[in-house]
Amino acid sequence: MSAVETMAPTRAEVEAYLHAQIPISAAMGVRVVEASESGVRLRAPLEPNINHQSTVFGGSAAAIAILAGWTLLHVRLNRTGPESRIVIQNTYVHYDAPIDGAIEVVTRPPDPVAWDRFTRTLERRGKARIEIGVDLEQDGARAGGLSGAYVVMLEE
Numbered sequence: 001m002s003a004v005e006t007m008a009p010t011r012a013e014v015e016a017y018l019h020a021q022i023p024i025s026a027a028m029g030v031r032v033v034e035a036s037e038s039g040v041r042l043r044a045p046l047e048p049n050i051n052h053q054s055t056v057f058g059g060s061a062a063a064i065a066i067l068a069g070w071t072l073l074h075v076r077l078n079r080t081g082p083e084s085r086i087v088i089q090n091t092y093v094h095y096d097a098p099i100d101g102a103i104e105v106v107t108r109p110p111d112p113v114a115w116d117r118f119t120r121t122l123e124r125r126g127k128a129r130i131e132i133g134v135d136l137e138q139d140g141a142r143a144g145g146l147s148g149a150y151v152v153m154l155e156e
Contacts, residue, residue: 009078011035014071025067028060032071033104040072040107049103056099061136065146066091068105069132073150083155084122088148089129095144099136103143108133118152126154 009017014035019026029048033041042064049060066088073086110118110130122128129151136144 008036009075014075017074018067018071022067024063028064030064030067035071035075037076039109040068040075041104042068042071043102043104045102046100053098054100056103058093058095061095061099061103061105061144062091062093062146064103065093065105065134065136066148068107068134069146069148069150072107072132073130073152077152085153085155087151087153089151091146091148093144093146095136097138097141097143099138099143101138104137105146106135106137108135122152122154126156128152 011032011034015030015032018030018032027048029045031043033043035041044060044064046054046056049056049064051057070086070088077084077086110132114130118128118130129149132148132150134146134148135142136146
């Protein structure tokens with residue numbers, strides 16, 4: 001292990017971090033199912049995220065999906081490098097089916113070529129942008145998706 005490389009955080013550590021640093025994640029009942037460099041899966045119950053149609057509120061689904069992409073970057077970057085700030089720049093969300101139970105969001109791994117370009121730019125300029133895709137699911141069935149552009153800035 002190199003001097004800058006650290007152990008990967010556990011699911012419980014990631015969840016505690018999210019709830020402390022992004023308090024709405026606790027209010028939404030977000031639970032970390034998986035959090036590794038290869039992917040993030042978050043789950044949240046219907047009840048705190050319900051709308052007037054007894055389905056997941058679209059804003060809640062978008063927020064949880066944005067959080068998953070953010071978490072993937074947090075886990076990947078904080079394992080091997082200096083502290084960084086991660087912000088969402090823009091998103092596109094689409095809903096294919098209503099979600100009338102617990103929602104799960106699953107990140108898609110970034111393209112390896114894009115990831116390499118992103119990390120080189122971040123190292124060289126101290127700031128870089130990358131697209132992260134997230135699937136919205138209910139009981140394993142796809143219910144929509146999010147594509148988000150995240151900007152990462154190294155802390156000085």
